[in-house]
Amino acid sequence: MKFAVIQFPGSNCDLDAFHAIKDIMGQEVEYVSHKATSLDGFDAVLVPGGFSFGDYLRCGAIASHSNVMQAVKEFAKQGKLVIGICNGFQILTEAGLLPGALIRNTSLKFISKKQALEVVNADSAFTNAYEVGQVITIPIAHGEGNYVVSEEELKSLEENNQILFRYAGENPNGSIANIAGISNEEGNVMAMMPHPERAVESIINGTDGMGVFQSMINHYQKKAVQHG
Template sequence: MKFAVIVFPGSNCDVDCYYAVKDGLGEEVEYVWHQEKNLSKYDVIMLPGGFSYGDYLRAGAIARFSPVMEAVREEAEKGKFIIGICNGFQILTEAGLLPGALRKNEGLKFICNTVSIIVENDKTPFTTRLKKGQEILLPIAHGEGNYYVDDKTLKELKENNQIVFRYKENINGSVERIAGVINKKGNVLGMMPHPERAYAPLLGNTDGLYILGSIVDNFVKGGV
């Protein structure tokens, strides 16, 4: 299976994603510049972290109008797996592919740390190597990770089991400590923590492989 790592001007976790797939999973992976208009040859699309367009205006607000995002939308509709990490999550919410928005952290600080994440939904294609309630450790590095949804949307997220990860502790002010959500269809995941920074013993943590490995386990050619 072939992964695409989308590179926006200002992406800085693209290399981490690339090596997590290549060395952590042993799968094929290519960088794809944000001007690309066709992603049909890829099976999984990763939107990496970073500061696309300098985070100007709002994090992800400008990147979401990159030509590649139309192609991401098309592949999402086909049911292919799409994972947005950190800035990638912000881009997916700005694009309307995931509900909610990411605000400045409650404490105004950029937080760079390894934190405990609780698995809320183990039935998604991204979490089948995990168990509901399981605690994993993942690095976070964000200034705008404070997830917001209104009450009505929060209710819908709960009804449809769309909350996938929560922080164990309230670290950034996110509504109900939400760290990651999935779309209704179940093929587009957005999360602030970085599984791609935790794929090898050399990095001191392999918990990210639970998530990235689940994608490989659940791969269906052409989308779900």
């Protein structure tokens, strides 16, 4: 399976993502510039965390208009896997690939700590390595992680099982319905504020994040078998 890790000016979790995919999960991975216009040859795209373009205007707003994001949209239309992490979540909502928006934490402070999450849907391309109701610990590090969405959109997310992760024990940023991660209706685009790429080694933050990437690999391998 071949992953693309997008690099924007200001990305700072791209190296962590690359390491997690290549060195821990043993998958092929390449960096792809925000100026790129094609994602041919890749099986999955990862939009990493950081402060793309300095987070000027709004978090993810400028990055959402980069050349590569048009390619990401075309990639997603093909049914291929796209995952956004932290700033990547913000970028995917700004690009219209996922509903809602991320605004300032209710505390108005940057939060960086380990966070408990509950797996809400374990039957997705990004969560099939987990079990429903499983509580995992994944680091968070954000100032604008407060997920907001209209009541109508929230109802749709719940009815279509698009909520993949919720914050457990506490809601660190004020997100509606404790939402920490969602997918699109088709199930091939997912984003979460916590950083699974920072929880893939027992010596650093534990290994609970590995399940996200293993789920993607499982999904890809299952489809490969189905298509011969």
